[in-house]
Each structure stands twice: as structure tokens, then as C-alpha cells.
Amino acid sequence: MSIQLTPLPLSPKADPVKMAEFGREIKGVDLNNVTPTQFAQIREALYKHEVILFRDVKISPADQAAFTKAFDPTSNGYGHAFDPSVSEISTRLLQMHGIPGVPEVQLIGHGTIFNHEGVARADLNHPTHKEFHKTVVSPEDEAKGYTRYYRWHIDAAFYDLSPPRVTSLYGAVVPKGIPQIVRYDDGSGDELPVTLGATAFASGNNTFELLPAEYKSLAVRMKIKYAPHLYAWVNNTHAVSSGIAIENEGLEVPLGDLPPWTEEKRKVLSALWKNEVTGKLHFQVHPSIAHELLIDPLPAGANRTNALYPDGAHITDLRTVRDILFKIQRPGIASNLVYAHDWQKNDLVLFHNRGLMHSVTGALKDDDIRVFHQCNLHGSDDPAPPSAEDVKKYA
Numbered sequence: 001m002s003i004q005l006t007p008l009p010l011s012p013k014a015d016p017v018k019m020a021e022f023g024r025e026i027k028g029v030d031l032n033n034v035t036p037t038q039f040a041q042i043r044e045a046l047y048k049h050e051v052i053l054f055r056d057v058k059i060s061p062a063d064q065a066a067f068t069k070a071f072d073p074t075s076n077g078y079g080h081a082f083d084p085s086v087s088e089i090s091t092r093l094l095q096m097h098g099i100p101g102v103p104e105v106q107l108i109g110h111g112t113i114f115n116h117e118g119v120a121r122a123d124l125n126h127p128t129h130k131e132f133h134k135t136v137v138s139p140e141d142e143a144k145g146y147t148r149y150y151r152w153h154i155d156a157a158f159y160d161l162s163p164p165r166v167t168s169l170y171g172a173v174v175p176k177g178i179p180q181i182v183r184y185d186d187g188s189g190d191e192l193p194v195t196l197g198a199t200a201f202a203s204g205n206n207t208f209e210l211l212p213a214e215y216k217s218l219a220v221r222m223k224i225k226y227a228p229h230l231y232a233w234v235n236n237t238h239a240v241s242s243g244i245a246i247e248n249e250g251l252e253v254p255l256g257d258l259p260p261w262t263e264e265k266r267k268v269l270s271a272l273w274k275n276e277v278t279g280k281l282h283f284q285v286h287p288s289i290a291h292e293l294l295i296d297p298l299p300a301g302a303n304r305t306n307a308l309y310p311d312g313a314h315i316t317d318l319r320t321v322r323d324i325l326f327k328i329q330r331p332g333i334a335s336n337l338v339y340a341h342d343w344q345k346n347d348l349v350l351f352h353n354r355g356l357m358h359s360v361t362g363a364l365k366d367d368d369i370r371v372f373h374q375c376n377l378h379g380s381d382d383p384a385p386p387s388a389e390d391v392k393k394y395a
């Protein structure tokens with residue numbers, strides 16, 4: 001049986017051109033019995049459409065891990081390392097509950113659950129903006145259904161381990177999806193209707209394509225040096241109201257006070273990651289934990305008019321790093337460029353972690369129970385940077 005692809009239900013606000021290819025539901029596949037031909041079609045759909053959905057799936061954590069690993073067969077191990085000294089200091093922003101025997105699959109969600117897939121008890125917390133943003137939605141507005149994105153991110157450690165190609169999310173227990181409205185609260189007036197606990201996705205290719213020429217030139221020449229132990233470093237910080245950046249308050253843990261780290265394990269990655277099927281460029285930077293920018297000079301013969309940093313630069317001032325990234329990344333999460341997935345029980349969503357950013361939304365109540373199985377494996381290599389041709393075209 002051949003597989004069928006149908007568009008996902010985009011928001012009425014969605015840009016009909018820029019979002020035309022984003023997201024597909026795949027029908028006609030038994031995920032417990034995928035043929036090599038079907039897998040090749042699924043892989044192509046994933047890299048082309050970035051988010052793919054399978055409904056009414058019954059899949060064990062071990063089979064979910066095997067399916068996810070198939071996108072990077074030599075990858076080995078969960079996307080984040082299990083380091084107790086790091087977990088101790090990053091409790092606020094990264095909680096891990098591995099499933100026994102399948103450490104690549106984590107339980108995430110909300111509420112206290114018992115006897116689930118070999119886990120006797122887990123106290124899960126659906127993170128909300130109220131725990132992380134500098135300002136919060138007022139209780140009155142929250143009662144009216146207003147909420148925010150929590151934190152736009154890429155699933156990756158950005159230290160020692162390469163970013164996972166793919167993340168799979170399986171909705172084992174899903175609370176009723178009442179309507180909410182994500183507000184940006186940044187003066188833009190922008191907002192996006194979602195359902196409770198929706199996962200928001202925005203394409204890094206749209207972020208890149210939207211940029212004016214001088215920023216495309218900067219992006220194609222830019223590398224990011226990440227802080228070691230990402231969520232430990234920013235454990236005490238606060239995010240801006242759209243969740244796309246960290247406020248400059250000087251609350252980062254000094255690098256010398258972090259759990260032990262070594263310079264050679266720090267990740268330096270290009271800002272643009274090349275899609276391994278389409279060849280498109282995706283602006284993929286984890287804005288919360290970017291530490292330094294390394295910018296190559298313009299290549300010989302490039303037009304220097306309006307060029308940013310034509311002679312190259314090494315930017316270590318955190319405020320400047322964040323200002324540059326915010327200018328580039330905020331337009332890419334405008335409500336007309338976001339797909340917010342309305343979860344149903346037994347949905348399996350697979351997303352191209354090297355091609356998009358995503359964020360939790362909403363705030364669950366104390367008695368809401370949500371149990372998701374999340375799986376990703378750190379990449380077997382680093383993402384492909386722009387090619388020499390890309391540099392020539394955009395620099």
C-alpha cells in the first residue's frame with residue numbers, strides 16, 4: 001500500500017505560500033511494520049515537510065526508539081547526556097525521566113503518574129512561561145485563555161554531542177485541548193490561537209528566506225560557539241515574552257562555576273544547516289545558549305555595500321550576540337509562520353530537529369494529566385554547513 005500525505009490543519013493566519021509545504025499527515029503506514037520503501041518515503045516527507053504526523057498509533061517505547069534511530073542508524077544514545085552534576089544545576093529548565101531499558105525515550109508531560117511503561121512513579125511538570133519569562137500573563141488574562149510560548153529551541157545538548165536529526169513525540173495521555181491564545185506581548189500585537197498544550201513549530205528555512213540580503217550574507221558566514229552545559233548556564237535567567245531570546249540581566253552562571261567542562265567539547269556550529277534532502281538552508285541557532293559569534297570576512301570579490309561585518313568578527317559581548325540573533329530569529333516565529341499541533345491521544349509527531357525550532361505552549365492545571373514519550377538520539381555527525389556555492393551565492 002502506498003502512503004498518502006495530507007496537509008496539516010494550519011491556523012487561518014498561516015501564510016499560504018511560506019507555509020504551503022510545512023507539515024503533513026501520513027496515512028497508509030503501520031509504524032510497527034514499515035517497509036524499506038515506505039521508510040524512504042517517510043524520510044523524504046520528513047525533510048521536505050519538517051513535521052509529520054501519524055494518528056491512532058500504538059507503538060512501544062522500544063519500537064519508537066528503533067523507528068527514530070532509523071533516521072540516523074549509527075547514532076547511539078539520547079540527545080542529552082546523563083550527567084548528575086549537570087542535572088543538579090539545570091533542574092529548572094531540563095527535567096529527564098528515562099524509560100527503563102529504553103533511555104533514548106523520555107517521559108515528559110504533566111502530573112504524577114504511576115506504573116507507566118515500567119516507571120513506578122514520575123512527577124512531571126509541563127513547563128510554563130510563568131517559570132521562565134521575565135514578565136508573565138496576568139491571572140485575569142490567563143483566566144481568559146491567554147498564554148505564551150515557553151522557550152523556542154532545538155532538541156540538543158550543544159556540548160560534546162551532535163544535534164539529533166529527528167525527534168519523535170508520542171501522545172500516550174493527552175488532556176482535553178481547550179482553546180487558548182498565545183500572546184507575544186512584545187509590542188507587535190501578534191497572537192496565535194492554539195489548543196491547550198499545543199507544540200509550536202517554526203521553520204528555520206522560513207527564518208532564513210525572510211532575511212534581507214545583508215543578513216543572509218551574515219548568516220552564511222556565521223558560526224555560533226555555544227556555552228557548555230546549556231541549561232545549567234542559563235538556569236537562573238529569564239526569557240523575553242516571545243520565548244525566542246534571553247533577557248540581558250547578567251544572571252548566567254559563570255562558566256567557571258559550572259560543572260566541569262572542557263574547551264574541546266564545546267560546540268561551534270554554523271548558523272545555517274543544510275537540509276540533507278532538499279539542500280535548503282535553515283537558520284538553526286539555539287538562541288538561549290549561544291555564547292559567541294564567529295563571522296568570516298566576505299569572500300574576495302563580494303559586494304561590500306551595506307555588508308555587515310565585511311572584514312569578519314569574533315563577537316563575545318553577550319548582549320550583541322543576542323541582539324543579532326533576535327533580529328534574525330524573531331521574524332521567523334511570527335504567528336503566520338507557526339504551526340501549533342493540537343494533540344490527540346496516540347498521535348506520533350516526528351519533526352526535523354535540524355530544520356525547525358519548537359516550543360511548548362500553555363499552562364496545564366494541577367489535575368491535568370499528560371504523558372508523552374519523547375525520543376531523540378544525538379546525531380552521528382554535526383549538521384552540514386552551507387556549501388561553498390551557498391557562500392558564493394549569499395555572502
Ligand SMILES: [Fe+2]
Nearest residue numbers: 153154155358
Ligand atoms: Fe524540545
